[in-house]
Amino acid sequence: MGQTEHGRGRVRRPDVIVVGAGGSGAVLAARLSEDPGRTVLVLEAGPVSHRPPAFASELLDARLVPGARPGHEAVQPYAVHLTPTRPYTVVRGRCLGGSTTVNGGYFVRARRDDFDRWSAVGGAAWSYDRVLPFLRALESDLDHGADALHGDRGPVRVRRTELRHPAAVAFRAAAHRLGFPEEPDKNAQDAPGFGPVPSNAVDGERVNTGISYLLGASGRLNLRVEGDSTVLGVVVERGRATGVVVERYGRRVVVCGGEVVLCAGAFGSPHLLHLSGIGPRHELESLGVGVVRDAPAVGARFGDHPQVVLEWMPRRSMPEPAGSWLGGVLHLSSSQGGHPGDLEILQSLVPLAGLMGGRASVPGAPLAFLVSVQTPRLTGRMRTRSADPATPPSFEYGYLSTAEDRRRMREAVRVTAELVGTSDFGEVSGGLTEPVVRILDDDRLLDQWVLGHLGTSHHTCGTVPMGPADDPRAAVDAYGRVHGVEGLRVADTSILPTPPLRGPAATAVLIGELIADAVRRGLT
Incomplete structure (x- = not known):
């Protein structure tokens, strides 16, 4: 599909296609669309609500954790093994706001030690001193207000329990x-x-990134958010991403765009890369997937708590x-x-x-x-089992x-x-x-x-890790650009080289902010 309907007019070939409207994707899309000269299309697999009352009350009630409810309609379940003898079901949000809509509202920043580790491979952009302005800009801290560490004008309202x-x-x-x-x-x-606990739950309401970022931007003519749109793969032509394959209501179409940013999460983003021919060559060939880029780091390891x-x-x-x-x-x-x-x-x-x-x-x-x-360990391994997008990958946590x-x-x-x-x-x-x-x-x-x-904290990170292009353990650069493929980025917790010492919800928002800033400023 070469064009998409957009409110009162039509937008031909959006400048940026954002895959996923979750903890990072909603942030990235909202920030990129602040530039009226850039058109942004968001494709979300789950349903999309365009105003807070459209969210079910249980998705807003901060006393509840929808992701803890077996079979909840707002989550996507995955069958995994925490140990070789411990099968388990983990979930990810499948709705506007992604996992920020169904998680516990825990909004604790990563530690300085985390940023020291990440900047060692991602460069100065990931140092604590460089990210602190982003951390301040994304929040409105209702306890501290604006000071050297906190902000009071950002989209995410933060209050301690x-x-x-x-x-x-x-x-x-x-x-x-x-x-x-x-x-x-x-x-x-x-x-x-x-x-x-610092939390994005205020006055009893869990405020997800769909509410805090996207709904406030919904009137922009250069931004469109489409729900019930499952991305099946990235189209790569002559070494450049030119669009995505999308399934809507049983029909597959190709959506073309100037740049593609995967924000499908630490499970979804590496799976999409594999399906698109970006991953370990021998594994992709064994599945009959044409290799676009031999990227052994994609899915090779991950960490959780x-x-x-x-x-x-x-x-x-x-x-x-x-x-x-x-x-x-x-x-x-x-x-x-x-x-x-x-x-x-x-x-x-x-x-x-x-x-x-x-x-x-x-x-x-x-x-x-x-x-x-929450020791930052990489013990997990993801494997794509089929070229059919409907077949979920396998996840061995190695706990x-x-x-x-x-x-x-x-x-x-x-x-x-x-x-x-x-x-x-x-x-x-x-x-x-x-x-x-x-x-x-x-x-x-x-x-x-x-x-x-044994259970898990649902804090998966590291499936598409950042690092230098000559490091076989890295798949993207500090700004999420996939090594060896032009016009393709990843912007979610899959790019973190190791999991943080705290739950990653706040870090997911930071990733959206940091990479949106890099795109807007043309950073390399």
Whole structure:
């Protein structure tokens, strides 16, 4: 298809085609369309809502996590293996705003150490000092306002969780009892400790990037957002991306454009590259896919954060959370880890049964801590299994494959148990439901328990990593340009060389901002 309808007129061959309207894509498209001389077409596989009331109330209610609900219509499920013997289902948002519409509203910046690692391969553009202006520009911090670290004019409203709920008060006291420092602003790069969670949920409403970025730009004549448009591949002619193949309502068409930017996420973007002939030569040839660019780094590795849920029984009935399911969060450092604050204990003020069932209150149910190891590790591997776009790739996470991985997880679980066992937390808690003391005290038994309860934080990164063009471990440059293919970029968390030490939602928005700026300014 060489042209697309656009409001009151028609736009021939958009300057930029953005694939995916999620945490990065919505940001990138909105920023690029600020230039009235540039036409932008966004293609989103899921349905597109054009005003906040069109979102179902459960997609806005910050006390709920739609992505935790099995079979939710706003997510795309993927069958994966966390370990060779641990099958699991992970999800990604399939709607306007992508995963920012269905996640927990956690909006914590990456750490300075992360930017040091990323800039070592991506150059100065990824240094903390260079990205800080973008971090300030993307937010309106309702707690701090404008200062050296925070902004007050950006699209994303950020507010820290209130720690007034009895369970949050007890968590704070228990962390203090065990000697952990206060960390009142998780976005300030202070020493890791206990504090509230910066969140893009304000006054009980989760504000996704579709709302914060795209809806405000929906009146621009140079921007069009089309839903129910599944991109099946990129068209590459003589070494240049010239468009994409799109399936709409069972019909396939070709949409031509001046430049293509994949923002389909750490699962979707590498899969599209493989289907387009950009990936490891021998794997593509074995599938019968014509090789456009031998790119061994695409899908070769990825990182995420292994997680287990520890539940505890309240001594008395707990009130529903007022505005968010999130309570406090504790970051601590694993022994001999080398990455300060790489263990996270995140408090849920809604029972796990409520998160999975779409209810903010489940009388008599235990509450939970989400315990994860966030050491920046690349243990996963993605493989495209068929040239048919309808066949999903396989994902092997490789979690807990080393003694060090297992030791870190044991440490995080045992600290959580120690917190719950304090007299301070005992004011509200009758103790953990499991693991029992006998298991906690035995490394072998605790490893077995963890493997039987293992989940993931849904923080996948690194499937299309950035780095120098002569590095076989890199697939794109610092601004997301695919090595060896003109007119094609990737702009989502797949380009991060390693996962951050914190959940990547805020970093996904940063990627959209940074790459949009590079496109607008013609940076190379």
